[in-house]
Amino acid sequence: MTTAFSHGRQRGALLLLLTLSLAAPGLRAEGAITVFAAASLREALESQAAAYAAEGHRAPRLVFAASSTLARQLEAGAEAQLFLSADERWMAHLGAARPLSSAPLLGNRLALLARKGTQPPCETPASCLRALPERLGEGRLALGDPLHVPAGRYGQAALTYYGLLPALKGRLLPADSVRTALAWVARGEAPLGLGYASDARVLPALEALAIIPAEAHPPIIYPLGRLLDAPQQEDARAFEAFLRGPRARATWEEAGFTVLTRAPQS
Amino acid sequence: MMGEVETLATLLSLKVATVAVLGSLPFALLVATRLARGGRGTLLLDALVHLPLVLPPVVVGYLLLITLGTQAPLGGWLREVLGLRLVFHWTGAALAAAVVTFPFQVRALRLALEAIDPGLHRAAQSLGLSPWARFRRVTFPLALPGLLAGAITAFAAALGEFGAIMTFAANIPGETQTLPLAIYSALQTPGGETAAGRLVALAIALALVGLLLGEGAARQLRARTGQTLGSLR
Numbered sequence: 496m497t498t499a500f501s502h503g504r505q506r507g508a509l510l511l512l513l514t515l516s517l518a519a520p521g522l523r524a525e526g527a528i529t530v531f532a533a534a535s536l537r538e539a540l541e542s543q544a545a546a547y548a549a550e551g552h553r554a555p556r557l558v559f560a561a562s563s564t565l566a567r568q569l570e571a572g573a574e575a576q577l578f579l580s581a582d583e584r585w586m587a588h589l590g591a592a593r594p595l596s597s598a599p600l601l602g603n604r605l606a607l608l609a610r611k612g613t614q615p616p617c618e619t620p621a622s623c624l625r626a627l628p629e630r631l632g633e634g635r636l637a638l639g640d641p642l643h644v645p646a647g648r649y650g651q652a653a654l655t656y657y658g659l660l661p662a663l664k665g666r667l668l669p670a671d672s673v674r675t676a677l678a679w680v681a682r683g684e685a686p687l688g689l690g691y692a693s694d695a696r697v698l699p700a701l702e703a704l705a706i707i708p709a710e711a712h713p714p715i716i717y718p719l720g721r722l723l724d725a726p727q728q729e730d731a732r733a734f735e736a737f738l739r740g741p742r743a744r745a746t747w748e749e750a751g752f753t754v755l756t757r758a759p760q761s
Numbered sequence: 762m763m764g765e766v767e768t769l770a771t772l773l774s775l776k777v778a779t780v781a782v783l784g785s786l787p788f789a790l791l792v793a794t795r796l797a798r799g800g801r802g803t804l805l806l807d808a809l810v811h812l813p814l815v816l817p818p819v820v821v822g823y824l825l826l827i828t829l830g831t832q833a834p835l836g837g838w839l840r841e842v843l844g845l846r847l848v849f850h851w852t853g854a855a856l857a858a859a860v861v862t863f864p865f866q867v868r869a870l871r872l873a874l875e876a877i878d879p880g881l882h883r884a885a886q887s888l889g890l891s892p893w894a895r896f897r898r899v900t901f902p903l904a905l906p907g908l909l910a911g912a913i914t915a916f917a918a919a920l921g922e923f924g925a926i927m928t929f930a931a932n933i934p935g936e937t938q939t940l941p942l943a944i945y946s947a948l949q950t951p952g953g954e955t956a957a958g959r960l961v962a963l964a965i966a967l968a969l970v971g972l973l974l975g976e977g978a979a980r981q982l983r984a985r986t987g988q989t990l991g992s993l994r
Binding site for chain 2 (some may be wrong): 564668
C-alpha cells in the first residue's frame with residue numbers, strides 16, 4: 496500500500512516537474528526585449544536599463560559577451576532586438592547576414608591597465624608602451640583575442656604601431672573577451688592588460704596607466720544596431736531611442752564613453 | 762592539409778593528455794587500492810574522487826586558479842621554490858585535464874581491483890611473497906586491463922577538456938590552446954569555419970581512435986589474463 500502511494504506521489508512530482516519545465520519558456524519575461532552587448536558595456540548598459548525600467552518600461556534582457564561571440568550567435572539566428580558591438584566590423588558582418596539598421600552610438604579609448612598600485616606610473620603613453628617588455632617581466636600582457644575580440648584588434652593595432660609585436664611574441668595572453676583579459680589582470684595573474692579607458696572607470700580594482708594615443712589604432716566606435724527581422728520592433732525602437740537620447744548621455748559619459756551623435760542609416 | 766594552428770593544437774593536445782594521464786596514474790592506483798580495500802572513510806573518499814566528474818569543469822578550473830595561481834600561497838610557493846609555473850602554461854593545462862579525468866582512471870582501476878579473487882592474495886601470502894612481490898606478480902597483472910581501459914578513456918576525455926583548461930590555463934596558441942580551445946577560437950573568427958571543420962574532424966578521429974584502442978586493449982588483456990589464470994589453476 497505504502498509503496499503504491501509513494502509511487503503515485505513520485506509520479507505526481509515527476510509530472511509536476513515536467514509541466515513546469517514545459518511551461519518554463521512561457522515564464523521567460525514575456526514581452527521583454529533582448530539586447531546583445533559588448534562585454535565592455537556591462538556596467539553602463541545595466542545602469543541604462545535600470546533607468547529605463549524606472550521610467551515604467553519593461554526592463555530589457557541584457558546578454559554580454561565579446562562582440563564577436565554575439566555577432567556569431569545573432570548571425571546563427573539568436574533572438575535579440577538590439578546589438579551593441581564594440582567595433583563596426585562585427586556589425587557589418589552581421590549586416591551581411593540579417594537585415595539591420597545601425598549607426599554609431601559611443602566612442603571609447605584604448606588604455607593600458609594594471610591592478611591599482613602594482614605598477615609605477617607612466618611618464619608618457621609612448622614611453623610606457625615601449626617599456627612594456629621590461630614592465631611585463633616574466634608575465635604576459637592580457638588582451639582580447641586579436642583574432643576576433645574588438646579590444647584585441649585595437650590592441651594589436653596599437654602594438655603594431657609602436658613596433659612591439661616582435662618583442663611581445665609569445666608574451667601575450669589572449670582572452671575570449673576584454674573582460675576576461677582584465678579579470679586576469681585584476682586577479683594579479685597578468686601584470687598588465689590592454690582594455691578600454693571606460694574599463695578603468697567602472698572596474699574598481701584597475702587603474703589606467705596610460706591612455707593609448709588615438710593615432711595608434713583605428714577609431715573605437717560602438718555602433719548600435721536594430722535587427723529588423725526581430726519581433727517587437729516598437730519596444731526595440733523605444734529602447735534604442737532612450738539609449739541615443741539625452742537622458743542616457745550622462746550615464747554613458749560617467750562610465751567613460753563618449754557619445755557619438757550621427758543619424759541612423761539602414 | 763593541416764595548417765599551423767591545427768598541427769600545434771593537435772600535438773599540444775596529445776602532449777597535455779599524455780602527461781595528464783601518466784602523471785595522475787600513480788595517484789589513481791593508490792586511491793583505487795584504498796577504495797577497493799573498503800573500510801572507514803571509503804564513501805567520503807569515493808565522493809571526493811568523483812567530484813570532478815559532476816562539478817562544472819569551469820569550477821574545477823577556478824578552484825585550481827585560486828589555489829595554484831601565482832597570487833595564491835601554494836601557487837606562489839610552487840613558483841618561488843620549485844620554479845613550477847602552471848597558470849598560462851601547458852603544464853597547467855595538463856593538471857586541469859588530469860583533475861577532470863582522474864575519476865575515469867580510479868573507477869576502472871577500482872572495478873578491476875575489486876574483481877580480483879582475494880583467495881589469490883592469500884595463496885600468494887602463504888607462498889611467502891612480500892607485499893611488493895604480491896602487488897607486482899598478482900595484483901598488477903590482474904588489474905592491468907582496468908588500468909589500461911581507465912587510462913585510455915581518461916586520455917580521450919583529456920583531449921576534449923575545455924572549461925577547466927580555459928579557466929585555469931587560458932587559450933594561448935601553442936602553449937595551452939588544445940583542440941577544443943582551437944575549435945572555439947576558430948568559431949569566433951570570421952571565415953574560421955573551414956579551420957573549425959578540420960579541427961572538428963581531427964577531434965572526432967582522435968576520440969574514436971582512443972575509444973577503440975581502449976576497448977581493444979581491454980579485450981586482449983582480459984583474454985590474456987584469463988589464460989594465465991587458467992594455467993595457474
